[in-house]
Amino acid sequence: MDEAALSVSDSLKTFGLLACLLIVGVLAVALRLPEQAALVVIFAAALSEAYIVGRRYMRLRSEEVLIYVLALLPLAVVIAFAFVIVPDIVQHK
Amino acid sequence: MTSTTVEVGITHLPEETASSFEIGKVGMWVFLAGETTVFGGLLCVFVLLGLHHGGWGAEGAHVNWRLAAINTLILFASSMTAALAQTAAHAKDWPGIRRFLALTVLLGCLFLAVKTFEYAGDFAEGFTPLTGLFWSFYYATTGLHVLHLSAGVVVLFALFLLATPKKSAEWLERKLKYACLYWYFVELVWIFVFALVYLTPCAA
Numbered sequence: 001m002d003e004a005a006l007s008v009s010d011s012l013k014t015f016g017l018l019a020c021l022l023i024v025g026v027l028a029v030a031l032r033l034p035e036q037a038a039l040v041v042i043f044a045a046a047l048s049e050a051y052i053v054g055r056r057y058m059r060l061r062s063e064e065v066l067i068y069v070l071a072l073l074p075l076a077v078v079i080a081f082a083f084v085i086v087p088d089i090v091q092h093k
Numbered sequence: 094m095t096s097t098t099v100e101v102g103i104t105h106l107p108e109e110t111a112s113s114f115e116i117g118k119v120g121m122w123v124f125l126a127g128e129t130t131v132f133g134g135l136l137c138v139f140v141l142l143g144l145h146h147g148g149w150g151a152e153g154a155h156v157n158w159r160l161a162a163i164n165t166l167i168l169f170a171s172s173m174t175a176a177l178a179q180t181a182a183h184a185k186d187w188p189g190i191r192r193f194l195a196l197t198v199l200l201g202c203l204f205l206a207v208k209t210f211e212y213a214g215d216f217a218e219g220f221t222p223l224t225g226l227f228w229s230f231y232y233a234t235t236g237l238h239v240l241h242l243s244a245g246v247v248v249l250f251a252l253f254l255l256a257t258p259k260k261s262a263e264w265l266e267r268k269l270k271y272a273c274l275y276w277y278f279v280e281l282v283w284i285f286v287f288a289l290v291y292l293t294p295c296a297a
Contacts, residue, residue: 006176015173019166025288026162029295038296046288050281057176057277070122071129078133082141089145 006056014056021045021052121271125278128241132282135237136289139230143294152227153294155220160211161291164204168280171200175249175273182266187258190265194253197276201246208239227294234286241279248272 006014025045028038054060060071143149174196181189215221215228222232252272256265 006180008177008180011173011176011180014176015169018169018172022162022165022169025292026158029158029292033296035297039293042288042292042296046284049284053172053277053281053284057172058274058281066119067122070119070126074126074129074133077130078137081134082137085138085141089141 010056014052017052018049021049115267117267117271118274121274125275128278128282132234132237132285135230135234136285139234140289142226142230146226148297149227149294150297152225153291153297155215155218156231156291156294157211157214158291158295160207160214161287164207164211165283165287167200167204167207168283171197171204172277172280174200175276179266179269179273182262182269185262187256190256190269191253194249194256194269198246198250198253201242201249204242205239205246208235231290234290238279238282238286241282245272245276245279249276 022045025042028041028045032038033041060067174193178190178193178197181187181193220228222229249272252265252269255268
């Protein structure tokens with residue numbers, strides 16, 4: 001794993017990038033974009049923020065396979081969980 | 094490539110293999126995996142019930158997304174200072190470690206103060222956990238996040254108190270790495286809570 005610490009300028013750049021993405025997501029609501037467009041913008045901004053936090057701060061890019069498994073396994077469980085309870089929700093409609 | 098060995102029971106492992114397997118880091122990731130399932134499940138049910146109800150638009154119009162946006166910015170700033178504390182620990186800069194850890198703790202406390210103000214406003218308007226399904230999920234999700242963030246503040250404050258030259262720099266750097274990993278995870282969870290609980294209902 002690359003343990004090299006983030007420099008001050010790198011940290012500031014990461015913060016700036018996250019702040020810009022936050023503004024983009026917030027503008028989608030503040031400017032009252034059409035619902036579908038607003039949802040696309042909000043989730044694109046949120047996923048980009050998550051990617052930046054994972055890559056720059058949590059340093060997932062340089063982790064070993066075990067850590068990837070530990071990070072992705074619960075997401076797979078949650079997705080499976082969602083599919084399992086969808087029939088209940090459809091039936092109740 | 095080192096050729097020295099470390100004795101583990103009766104087996105001899107190459108030193109590099111032994112040192113690259115950080116049991117603390119793996120333990121932290123196992124813990125975070127469990128937390129991901131908890132928050133993932135909660136947010137998943139929130140979204141599916143929202144779809145079942147035809148969206149949370151009516152209820153969601155009352156959430157204070159402006160305060161939540163300010164809190165998001167505060168969390169982003171706190172992650173930056175946490176990363177800078179790690180940088181300072183790497184450089185064995187003790188005053189730097191303490192300064193950036195103090196800033197991270199203060200920003201965490203600021204987040205909690207804003208959140209308290211937000212909850213007070215919601216209660217004043219009559220929106221309690223008993224008001225309806227949306228508000229139950231709203232308080233459950235954000236309340237659970239607040240609990241996690243409070244735990245992070247306590248851990249970082251403990252490290253702030255322990256960050257003295259009496260401690261080994263390597264020890265502190267390692268502990269700081271695990272604590273910051275947790276802090277970044279709490280930030281990651283908030284990114285999705287903010288998008289799903291605050292912004293999405295307002296966009297509907």
